[in-house]
Amino acid sequence: MDFILRTWRREDVADVLRYANNEKIARNLRDAFPFPYILTDAQEFVNSCVEGDEDRQLCRAIEADGHAVGSIALFRGSDVYRLTAELGYWLAEEYWGRGMMTRAVQQICQEGEERWDDLVRIYAEPFAHNTASRRVLEKAGFALEGVLRHSVCKQGRIWDSCMYALLCR
Numbered sequence: 001m002d003f004i005l006r007t008w009r010r011e012d013v014a015d016v017l018r019y020a021n022n023e024k025i026a027r028n029l030r031d032a033f034p035f036p037y038i039l040t041d042a043q044e045f046v047n048s049c050v051e052g053d054e055d056r057q058l059c060r061a062i063e064a065d066g067h068a069v070g071s072i073a074l075f076r077g078s079d080v081y082r083l084t085a086e087l088g089y090w091l092a093e094e095y096w097g098r099g100m101m102t103r104a105v106q107q108i109c110q111e112g113e114e115r116w117d118d119l120v121r122i123y124a125e126p127f128a129h130n131t132a133s134r135r136v137l138e139k140a141g142f143a144l145e146g147v148l149r150h151s152v153c154k155q156g157r158i159w160d161s162c163m164y165a166l167l168c169r
């Protein structure tokens with residue numbers, strides 16, 4: 001499945017609203033990504049991507065079939081974590097299982113390393129039961145560094161999360 005990573009545009013709000021409003025996506029993300037996902041959520045999300053400072057965050061739309069069908073981003077840390085970036089992503093359900101996110105992760109990590117030449121580490125923290133996301137990270141070369149026991153409270157339940165990281169250069 002062909003796709004490109006590109007910067008966000010304000011007209012992507014309709015696609016975000018259409019594809020992000022999915023409980024199967026929300027259940028695997030932080031509560032900042034709600035379900036139901038309403039128009040103001042999509043507007044605020046796209047605004048934050050369009051207006052974001054690219055010295056701090058690289059936010060990219062995953063465009064396939066002429067639509068923004070997913071999101072992938074790197075967010076730089078601050079203070080002692082300033083040489084580290086956190087990776088986050090989601091994809092519209094109808095595009096799952098085609099290898100797209102594995103390739104998207106590889107692409108954004110490469111872009112992050114090129115743009116921020118002092119970057120030393122990229123990490124992601126999937127919930128431990130998120131097998132698909134863990135597999136994506138493993139296929140993209142991330143190493144499992146540990147299980148953060150009982151680190152997450154989601155939908156009223158306590159879950160473990162996993163620390164995956166890729167060292168740069």
Ligand SMILES: CC(C)(COP(=O)(O)OP(=O)(O)OC[C@H]1O[C@@H](n2cnc3c(N)ncnc32)[C@H](O)[C@@H]1OP(=O)(O)O)[C@@H](O)C(=O)NCCC(=O)NCCS
Nearest residue numbers: 025028090091096097098099100101102126131132133135
């Ligand atoms: C996680 C997500 C991004 C994966 O995207 P994707 O494009 O389908 O991922 P890929 O096709 O590149 O790879 C998925 C891998 O997980 C595997 N997989 C998927 N569901 C699985 C399951 N329930 N059990 C075991 N493996 C599973 C696939 O078989 C594939 O591995 P393979 O290539 O070895 O067969 C997508 O499912 C999603 O958006 N989920 C909701 C949001 C989310 O979880 N975001 C990440 C938060 S950390």
